[in-house]
Amino acid sequence: MHLSQRVLEARTSGTIRLAEMARERTAAGVKVHDLAEGEPDFDTPRHIIEAAHRAALSGQTRYTSVAGTQDLREAVAEKFRRDNGLKCTADAVIVGTGAKQLIFNALLASLNDGDEAIIPAPYWVSYPDMVMIAGGLPVVVDCSKIGLKIAPDALSAAITPRTRWLILNSPCNPSGAVYSADELAALAAVLREAPNVAIMCDDIYEKILFTGEPFATMAEVAPDLAARVLTVNGVSKSHAMTCWRIGFATGPRDFIDAMAKLQGQSTTNASSVSQAAALAALTGPQDQVENWGRAYQSRRDKVIAAIRAIPGLEARVPDGAFYVFIGCGAVIGMKKPDGTAIETDVALSEYLLETAGVALVPGSEFGSRRHLRLCFAKSGKEVLTACAKMGEALAALS
Ligand SMILES: Cc1ncc(COP(=O)(O)O)c(C=O)c1O
DSSP states (O other), rough: OOOOHHHHOOOOOHHHHHHHHHHHHHHTTTTOOEEOOOOSOOOOOOHHHHHHHHHHHHTTTSSTTTTOHHHHHHHHHHHHHHHHOOOOOOEEEEESHHHHHHHHHHHHHHOOOTTTTEEEOOOHHHHHHHHHTTOOEEEEOOOOTTSSSSOOHHHHOOOOOTTEEEESSSSSSTTOOOHHHOHHHHHHHHHHHHHOOOOOOOOOTOOOOSSSSOOOHHHHOOOOGGEEEEEEEESTTHHHOOGGGOOEEEEHHHHHHHHHHHTTTOOOOOOOOHHHHHHHHHHOHHHHHHHHHHHHHHHHHHHHHHTTTTOOOOOOOBBBSSSSEEEEETTOOOOOTOOBOOOOOOHHHOOOOOOEEEEOOOOGTTOOOTTEEEEOOOOOOHHHHHHHHHHHHHOOOO
């Protein structure tokens, strides 16, 4: 088969590759602490599963409107009004097969060849490849030395006449950095001077926030820019529903229509049963979401202490999401017991998988070669055992 240039140039998602390596070892009977894949270890709440069950039994098994059922779009609009203070109506909402598909869809709907998208690094693995597959150019702005968030002057310097998007992700996967309302307002001041730049806010980790401050998103902080903001969210992380594959987005009505046009020619609607489940998630009790938030925070504190106790590793306290972006620059270059050097973050993650049975994702996947990403959405005991094993494996380096 002939492969397109865009597929040849795209990378396989490193998170998925590492998770596959971990699964292969598990299938071979080797104990693996899989802290690579980013998903809640909690089960989807029962009332959500029951709603899906009822929907399937009552015949909700046929195509829905491409942009989602009216009930779910209403519930999403209500969520955006209630949680985010957006002026949102159901006709400005699109439901898709996960936030990932919607982000891809939005880029395909908006980028022409050579158009640029600004991506602050560290970034979620998929953004640069999605931009490239859509024909655009990812413009990666290294924020590792400026608090892991893009600063107004760095944004201003990155904008060119070809810039079409700024992609913001808060709380950030992998760094856990969170933009405050003031920080977003400062970026908005730059964006007001750049009318061709749209802003994508990937808010998928909104509900996993440890700052004690209310969550802030650009369309809320700068409503005058709302006509060029796409706000993306979903139930994968908030309601432990990763494999129900439901995401949603709101933005200017004509852009949402364009996304629906593309979706109508690709995936059509998201699964009807999953949409019924997402409706129950958004309209039902939210106590699990709050309880899980507290559980994540307590695991975060334990894991940070455990990592900081390992010589050679550094850990910055994440303000949100469920990842620690571990600084491992001091370990890269060290020698394994067999005398070979660990020259890259990839080699280090392979060493940890082989020696300690711990799967972490190399930081280069996220735009930083001196980090490893650890997901702490696992039982506290498992994460601490994994940290102890990592400590032993690293102590064997010289
Ligand atoms: C930053 C970020 N955005 C989007 C997604 C995709 O979410 P969904 O499961 O809704 O496709 C993920 C999943 O890991 C993510 O980390």
